[in-house]
Amino acid sequence: MGLLVKGEWKDEWYDTDETDGAFERDEASVRSWVEADPEAEHPAEPGRYHLYVSYACPWAHRTLIFRKLKRLDEAIGLSVVDPYMGSNGWEFASARGDEAADGATDDDLLGKDFLHQVYAEAKPDFTGRVTVPVLWDREAQTIVSNESSEIIRMLNSAFDRFGDASVDFAPEELLGEIDAVNERVYHSVNNGVYKCGFATEQAPYEKAFGELFATLDWLEERLADRRYLVGDRLTEADWRLFTTLVRFDAVYHGHFKCNLRRIVDYPNLSNYLRELYQIPGVADTVRFDHIKPHYYRSHPMVNPTRIVPVGPQLDLDRPHDRERLPGAPWRVAA
Numbered sequence: 001m002g003l004l005v006k007g008e009w010k011d012e013w014y015d016t017d018e019t020d021g022a023f024e025r026d027e028a029s030v031r032s033w034v035e036a037d038p039e040a041e042h043p044a045e046p047g048r049y050h051l052y053v054s055y056a057c058p059w060a061h062r063t064l065i066f067r068k069l070k071r072l073d074e075a076i077g078l079s080v081v082d083p084y085m086g087s088n089g090w091e092f093a094s095a096r097g098d099e100a101a102d103g104a105t106d107d108d109l110l111g112k113d114f115l116h117q118v119y120a121e122a123k124p125d126f127t128g129r130v131t132v133p134v135l136w137d138r139e140a141q142t143i144v145s146n147e148s149s150e151i152i153r154m155l156n157s158a159f160d161r162f163g164d165a166s167v168d169f170a171p172e173e174l175l176g177e178i179d180a181v182n183e184r185v186y187h188s189v190n191n192g193v194y195k196c197g198f199a200t201e202q203a204p205y206e207k208a209f210g211e212l213f214a215t216l217d218w219l220e221e222r223l224a225d226r227r228y229l230v231g232d233r234l235t236e237a238d239w240r241l242f243t244t245l246v247r248f249d250a251v252y253h254g255h256f257k258c259n260l261r262r263i264v265d266y267p268n269l270s271n272y273l274r275e276l277y278q279i280p281g282v283a284d285t286v287r288f289d290h291i292k293p294h295y296y297r298s299h300p301m302v303n304p305t306r307i308v309p310v311g312p313q314l315d316l317d318r319p320h321d322r323e324r325l326p327g328a329p330w331r332v333a334a
Contacts, residue, residue: 002116005115007125009089009116012049013072013301014198021192021201022208028147029128034135034154038160042137042144044158049144050077050109051151052134054090055287056294058243059148060133065239066155066169071298076155080105081132083294089130090115099176103287109136119143130190140201149182154234161242169236177230181237188215190244197302198257205257213260216269223268227275227327234329246286249293249312262312275321279329283316314328 002011014023034042034049052069053060067076081090082104095113103120112118116130122143135144135151145151171176188211195208219241221227229237245263246253252258259273264270277283296308 001085001128001131002087003131004119004126007123008090008126009114009119010086011089014331016198020204021199022204023198025191026129028131028150030122030143030146031150032144033150034144034158036139036158039060042140042153043324044161045139046075046159046160046162047077048138049075050079050136050138050303052079052081052085052107052132052136054132054294055103055285055290056083057132061285062152062239063133063155063242065118065243065282066152068281069164069169070155070159071164072155072159072162072163072166073122075159077109078105079107083290083298085294085298088114088116090132092215101290101293103194103290109138112190122290126148147202149186150239156236169234169239170208171231171233171235174231178235181229182240184215185219185237185244186242189219189264190240193244193248193252193256193258197252197299209238209260210257215260216263216266219262220268224270225325227272227322228288232327234276234279242273242276245269246277246316247291249314250288250292251308251330255295255299271320271322274316274318275322275329277316278320288314306313 001013002009004010006052010113016023032042032043033279036044053064067073080103081092082096082100084091084096091114092112092321093104094106096104107118110118112121115132118134119126119130131146131147133151134146137144153170156168191216192208192212196205196212199205201207224252228234229241247261248258249264253262258316263273277286292308296303297306
């Protein structure tokens with residue numbers, strides 16, 4: 001993953017020498033908001049906004065789930081980068097040619113070959129990491145946000161006039177608890193797997209490893225007597241965890257050395273994962289044909305041979321046992 005420096009593309013990885021071997025993620029650098037208010041700087045309007053995503057990326061995956069379950073497919077456009085990330089960073093199908101993966105698209109909105117060109121289109125002197133997801137405002141011709149946690153909050157409520165207003169993954173009365181769960185899960189699980197995988201010294205790797213599995217154990221216990229993470233209904237907290245869990249056994253366990261246990265070894269977490277995966281529309285957003293090639297081929301510092309393992313064999317369609325607990329699947333609880 002590279003970055004732009006005053007609008008110039010640099011194929012540079014994170015410098016862990018400055019952090020004693022620890023991986024430290026840069027914060028998202030574009031943080032405006034789409035609002036329901038028609039007088040807002042970025043007002044919610046059907047057809048005005050466009051998402052740039054990767055099926056491989058867990059952060060972008062959140063936005064795909066919200067776009068699908070909030071029924072915003074027609075209201076918000078979509079472009080999908082190829083799973084392989086090379087010297088040009090995220091590339092569109094047009095740049096990959098015959099090597100483009102099934103499901104990758106051209107940039108039909110701006111006609112770019114590389115995502116960094118989309119960033120430079122918004123701000124010619126942009127400096128920062130070039131990441132997905134990106135929410136683009138067609139009318140303002142700029143990036144609204146590249147922070148996934150804030151984009152899903154926008155998708156959850158700002159577009160209710162054009163999607164399914166009955167679905168609310170961030171109800172006001174649960175926000176405090178949702179934010180608290182998100183905080184722990186982000187640092188030790190969502191980003192924790194990357195802290196393990198991209199560490200270049202033993203000590204920071206082991207620290208991240210310990211925090212990761214301490215939180216997975218905590219989540220396993222939390223889900224023993226409750227169907228979902230917060231309240232008795234699906235919330236944003238569940239979807240933020242889901243995109244890491246669904247990649248864990250296929251990628252993070254081996255590729256990122258997160259190998260104390262697999263998710264399938266946790267009875268509650270594995271059943272919970274299958275329930276979320278089996279919610280109508282969600283499986284369509286899970287593309288292992290993008291996920292596995294991305295990680296194993298795009299990180300030569302972790303996997304120098306770039307060989308993509310054939311396994312593991314996953315059966316996410318197998319029945320789950322979560323109906324034994326009270327709660328509504330994904331619409332507003334009755």
